[in-house]
Amino acid sequence: MKVSRTREPGLYADGGGLYLQVTNAEARSWIFRFMLNGRARSMGLGSLHTLTLAEARSKATECRKLCLEGIDPIEARENVRAAARLDAANTITFDACSEAYIEAHRKGWRNPKHADQWRNTLATYASPVFGPLPVQAVDTGLVMRAIEPIWGDKTETATRVRGRIEAVLDWAATRGYRQGENPARWRGHLQNLLPKRSKVQRVEHHAALPxxxxxxxxxxxxxxxxxxxxxxxxxxxxxxxxxxxxxxxxxxxxxxxxxxxxxxxxxxxxxxxxxxxxxxxxxxxxxxxxxxxxxxxxxxxxxxxxxxxxxxxxxxxxxxxxxxxxxxxxxxxxxxxxxxxxxxxxxxxxxxxxxxxxxxxxxxxxxxxxxxxxxxxxxxxxxxxxxxxxx
Missing domain, CATH: 1.10.443.10 (Intergrase catalytic core)
Structure with missing residues (x-):
């Protein structure tokens, strides 16, 4: 009854780190305040409209148990959410991510043809190898299968394809669709598996008149x-x-x-x-x-x-x-x-x-x-x- 009637802005302690935070008459929520490794932190548990006092106390108890084990409850919650995003990403394919990347960057490209070039090269060389697979499943072996066959004969094209795959995978990681290192990264990674571009690419000059x-x-x-x-x-x-x-x-x-x-x-x-x-x-x-x-x-x-x-x-x-x-x-x-x-x-x-x-x-x-x-x-x-x- 006291909780439902509290309207004055402020923090109201329930004990054990649980507080009712009142911003105004309509904005009231539960927070859990704790100290861990000498650092004070506050964790939002949910709105009063969503959680009752008993439910908020139960969540606070779970958080205190994590603190007792030396685990930050905020980080633990983020890990659970990240795992959920990855599970959802199992249905998001590389092809879907590449299309989303192109649409997101289309307006930033000076030449409208760039979108078609990106789409065509990825469709030709990346999609047949791992396009329908979840973007999280793309690994170094799959990237190598896409670009290694053309690295010697079509070095310029292979270089662009690698860079575009890397960009799409970085975009997917930022959006929370994949975790881990980027398998298309050149420096310190693919450069150990493929010969230098300068070693395999024949320099072709534009035909010029003397x-x-x-x-x-x-x-x-x-x-x-x-x-x-x-x-x-x-x-x-x-x-x-x-x-x-x-x-x-x-x-x-x-x-x-x-x-x-x-x-x-x-x-x-x-x-x-x-x-x-x-x-x-x-x-x-x-x-x-x-x-x-x-x-x-x-x-x-x-x-x-x-x-x-x-x-x-x-x-x-x-x-x-x-x-x-x-x-x-x-x-x-x-x-x-x-x-x-x-x-x-x-x-x-x-x-x-x-x-x-x-x-x-x-x-x-x-x-x-x-x-x-x-x-x-x-x-x-x-x-x-x-x-x-x-x-």
């Missing part, structure tokens, strides 16, 4: 008609990546200042990149400005950019299937290194490469834009002036 042939190639390129040819010419002049060019929008272009500013979210390195535009690049842009499309290089459908395969298909039509669009960045890099005196860091900035050395990156705060304009102007001259033939 810089001595660039003016001849550009002359043939300008004889081609269509958006793809102008987009490729612009790509060569700016030493940009395919995705940066085809995704370019007019709000990134300043024709008056002859500058193209690519926002951080569209850059591989996640940092804004300013590109100086030479005379020919400006002419190319002006020829598209009259179309009134959002994208600088529009695709077949209005409001859509040029396909990421358009320039590569153009190379094939020109009889140069041996080349790649990305390879022209290497052409530019080789030309700068072998025929100019521009410093290496300036060329790296023109290519928007990430500076690996943190100390160097901290001191290099500017982007050498004015000097890079000179660099890109000389590159344009190399692309259009006839090649000198030494006698």
């Amino acid at each position: 810089f001595t042939e660039i003016s001849d190639f550009v002359r043939l390129l300008r004889a081609q008609a269509g958006t793809s040819s102008l987009a490729l010419e612009f790509t060569i002049l700016t030493a940009a990546r395919t995705g940066e060019v085809i995704g370019a929008t007019w709000d990134e272009i300043d024709l008056a200042e002859r500058t193209w500013t690519v926002p951080a979210e569209r850059m591989k390195g996640g940092r804004e990149h300013r590109v100086p535009l030479c005379d020919r690049a400006v002419v190319i842009l002006k020829s598209f400005r009259v179309l009134g499309d959002r994208y600088v290089f529009p695709g077949g459908k209005r409001g859509k950019p040029l396909s990421n395969m358009a320039m590569l298909e153009l190379l094939k039509r020109m009889g140069r299937p041996d080349l790649t669009v990305h390879g022209f960045r290497s052409t530019f890099r080789d030309w700068a290194a072998e025929t100019t005196h521009f410093p290496n860091e300036m060329v790296e900035m023109a290519l928007a490469h990430i500076i690996e050395n943190r100390v160097e990156a901290a001191y290099r705060r500017g982007d050498l834009f004015a000097k890079r304009r000179e660099l890109m102007s000389e590159w344009a001259d190399a692309c259009y002036l006839p090649r000198r033939v030494e006698k």
Whole structure:
């Protein structure tokens, strides 16, 4: 009767560490206070609406018995709950966890295609081995069965699959669906079972045109008609990546200042990149400005950019299937290194490469834009002036 009538906020002792905690007239609950290893702790037992005085006393007695054995009743309760979560996780498969992980991270990925790439690689290599199994059952042996067969022949793919499995298992552990070490972890674990990536992966460079042939190639390129040819010419002049060019929008272009500013979210390195535009690049842009499309290089459908395969298909039509669009960045890099005196860091900035050395990156705060304009102007001259033939 006393318990039911107590409304004044405060702590009311029942004895043996049991207290009725009254926050307000409607919020009343039981707590158990105890000392263990010199540390004072409080443990919530439940609401007065749920537990009667007799039931609260019974729970307090159980807690005192645990304390007598040197066991923290709070930790004991958490262990019971964790075991219950693991039992429930026996019905949660790796496939279900991977799908949940993808959905949870989809909005954080810059490229919408990343979700499909994650889904496809895991479905191809992980799901056939342990996809239908409980996520708690995934162990080192199963992970090895998924990635070891492709580690030598498809090292890049195998590396990505391993990393994605590791991420899904970490997510599952955080959600309480599994316990223990991550069997897909590389450092200190799988690195002991698999050869280093550098030992088995053959380095494949993008097919690049020798810089001595660039003016001849550009002359043939300008004889081609269509958006793809102008987009490729612009790509060569700016030493940009395919995705940066085809995704370019007019709000990134300043024709008056002859500058193209690519926002951080569209850059591989996640940092804004300013590109100086030479005379020919400006002419190319002006020829598209009259179309009134959002994208600088529009695709077949209005409001859509040029396909990421358009320039590569153009190379094939020109009889140069041996080349790649990305390879022209290497052409530019080789030309700068072998025929100019521009410093290496300036060329790296023109290519928007990430500076690996943190100390160097901290001191290099500017982007050498004015000097890079000179660099890109000389590159344009190399692309259009006839090649000198030494006698």
